Amino acid sequence: MQATAYTYDEHTRSGSVLLDDGTPLTFDAAAFDAGGLRLLRPGQRVRVDVEGTGEARRIVLVTLHTF
Numbered sequence: 851m852q853a854t855a856y857t858y859d860e861h862t863r864s865g866s867v868l869l870d871d872g873t874p875l876t877f878d879a880a881a882f883d884a885g886g887l888r889l890l891r892p893g894q895r896v897r898v899d900v901e902g903t904g905e906a907r908r909i910v911l912v913t914l915h916t917f
Contacts, residue, residue: 852915853898858890867896867909870871875900884912 851869863879873900875898882890890896890912899911 851898851900853896855892855896856896857892860889865890867898867912869898875907875909877912881909881912884911885912887912887914 851874853867853869856866856868856874861867863882864877865882867875868874870916877898881898895915897913897915899907900909902908
């Protein structure tokens, strides 16, 4: 699923994204590291893999969205 990076803390390697429907989701260092990224800037388009539903929904992978 696609999203836009909203926040990113380079010290904790965690942050948040806004899904295309406006829903905010957070990600942790494990999800960031799984994507092999080194840096993320707010506003960048990303692809996220999510598991779970409702309140248990979480991001497990963050990668850059390329065209």
